[in-house]
Amino acid sequence: DAGVIQSPRHEVTEMGQEVTLRCKPISGHNSLFWYRQTMMRGLELLIYFNNNVPIDDSGMPEDRFSAKMPNASFSTLKIQPSEPRDSAVYFCASSLNAYEQYFGPGTRLTVT
Amino acid sequence: GENVEQHPSTLSVQEGDSAVIKCTYSDSASNYFPWYKQELGKRPQLIIDIRSNVGEKKDQRIAVTLNKTAKHFSLHITETQPEDSAVYFCAASPREYGNKLVFGAGTILRVKS
DSSP, X not given: OOOOEXXXXXXXXXXXXXXXXXXXXXXXXXXXXXXXXXXXXXXXXXXXXXXXXXXXXXXXXXXXXXXXXXXXXXXEEEESSOOGGGOEEEEEEEESSSSSOEEOOOEEEEEO | OOOEEEEOSEEEEETXXXXXXXXXXXXXXXXXXXXXXXXXXXXXXXXXXXXXXXXXXXXXXXXXXXXXXXXXXXXXXXXXXXXXXXXXXXXXXXXXXXXXXXXXXXXXEEEEO
């Protein structure tokens, strides 16, 4: 099993640009989670999907953030426009039953 | 909503000694409690978990205990080794199937050789 796949692994962009992060969950898993990790705020859940449907987006910081899951094997997290305070490591995780979550390698985002 | 507190924030032990990390949670409906290990620059990895119908679970050198009455759970690592050095996160799931994890702030464990 390839595990959760995320791309890109690193992203450096200028303030105001659009950023799209991508995630491919483990095949057969039906729940997908997007997290953000920073030193100040720790590991925060942004949004999660169950069977491709967004269930809880209360962690999404503001309207600049959006997430989609068009099918069971792909999800995107988009930031538009990006700001320096969005700099963080963004993890995607998937699970079969929302209990055992498996994390991807993360995307390190730097907004200058 | 659920709130998870984790202590200590840093822990240094001598190789071979035991390490204990404790977490408390606020939502009595929480029923799933995993522990993750994160090495520097890597992803969090699930190392052990426990569900509310069990009081203790063990896997080789690591064990987790759960006290639902007091709403706290702990990670125990015995015979620590340098490769145990990492950040450890506890988490609680506040509701049933299909719902999210709330993570503690993490504990930096250093095992000195």
